[in-house]
Amino acid sequence: MRRSRHPEQRGWIETYSPCQKLVLGKSYPVPFILTSNKDDRVHPAHGRKAAARLAALGRPHYWYENIDGGHSAAANLTGYARRLALEYTYASRRLVD
Known part of the structure; x- marks a missing residue:
């Protein structure tokens, strides 16, 4: 693990960091x-x-992980359509299944 340049901030960051809150034995929705x-x-x-x-x-x-996209995970309209299809498929399966 990388050491922080500001070690005094570690405790504060751990209070909201999603990775720090993932613990063994707890059930989570499938992200x-x-x-x-x-x-x-x-x-x-x-x-x-x-x-x-x-x-x-x-x-x-x-x-x-899109290897071509930027902040919106899409570099062009095809990538954007693919991302939307993945998101809608995920949401549909989580809500319907």
Whole structure:
């Protein structure tokens, strides 16, 4: 784990960090984690860490990392349509199944 440049802030960050709140033995809704490796605003490591933590806890999750998209995980209209299809499919299956 990377050391913070501001260690005094660690306790504060842990109070709201989703990764810090994932614990063994607790049930969570199955999340859909979507990111892009070219996002210039939210680094994809955040999504990768969440997915890795869920996997380490044996919790199911869906993962999609677009290799062409930016902040919206889509570089063009085709990528945008793909992302929307994934989101709608996920939401539909979570609500209907």
